[in-house]
Amino acid sequence: MSSKELYFTETEKEILRHYLKGVETKRIADLVKCSIRTVYKALYKYRKALRSGYTKYDVMKAIGLLEEQVVDVTKQAQQTSSALYTVQSLPLSSPQTRVIPFLTLTPILQLPVAMPSAQEINELKKYISELVIAIKGLEETMKTFADSISDLNALLRELKPSLYRRHESHYISKVHGVDYRDVDESLPSYLRDNPWIEILSKRGID
Numbered sequence: 489m490s491s492k493e494l495y496f497t498e499t500e501k502e503i504l505r506h507y508l509k510g511v512e513t514k515r516i517a518d519l520v521k522c523s524i525r526t527v528y529k530a531l532y533k534y535r536k537a538l539r540s541g542y543t544k545y546d547v548m549k550a551i552g553l554l555e556e557q558v559v560d561v562t563k564q565a566q567q568t569s570s571a572l573y574t575v576q577s578l579p580l581s582s583p584q585t586r587v588i589p590f591l592t593l594t595p596i597l598q599l600p601v602a603m604p605s606a607q608e609i610n611e612l613k614k615y616i617s618e619l620v621i622a623i624k625g626l627e628e629t630m631k632t633f634a635d636s637i638s639d640l641n642a643l644l645r646e647l648k649p650s651l652y653r654r655h656e657s658h659y660i661s662k663v664h665g666v667d668y669r670d671v672d673e674s675l676p677s678y679l680r681d682n683p684w685i686e687i688l689s690k691r692g693i694d
Contacts, residue, residue, distance in 0.1 A: 494537055494550040500530040501551040507531060508553055535607065
């Protein structure tokens with residue numbers, strides 16, 4: 489997420505609150521009493537924020553939509569609690585026993601749910617496609633790496649007898665004060681004076 493704090497004007501906040509509730513752009517312009525261009529400008533700013541790393545939750549928090557929904561749910565919960573308390577004092581045969589909970593619960597069930605736009609869905613599909621390609625590339629790299637490890641193991645198994653002889657020559661040369669590098673020149677140049685070869689040869693002896 490970007491370290492820069494989200495900022496929207498009051499008009500933009502109102503536009504985005506309607507938009508995230510699923511209201512169409514033309515209808516938003518009528519409700520907010522602004523031009524359609526202003527609506528599109530606010531939506532562009534919203535999508536730019538998402539591309540910058542902000543989440544829809546961050547935007548909803550910045551425009552006050554979360555607090556609005558919490559207040560609505562709290563009010564409905566209070567009304568429901570009051571209605572249920574009233575129902576407890578009513579006889580079971582009373583029609584109000586069934587009607588009151590229905591009337592108080594209906595607004596809660598009708599609370600708007602923020603739906604992603606077509607552009608957001610397309611962007612998500614694009615990101616998923618790019619992620620799949622990256623994962624496939626990683627799989628190929630790991631396979632190549634595993635093959636290289638297998639080839640290296642096979643090479644070390646083939647060189648083990650030579651490594652064993654090199655270790656013996658090294659030991660003898662040290663006893664007689666001779667540089668072991670002058671004793672055995674049978675190994676390829678890229679393996680000479682390689683500390684890993686010496687370590688592996690010692691493991692072979694042990």
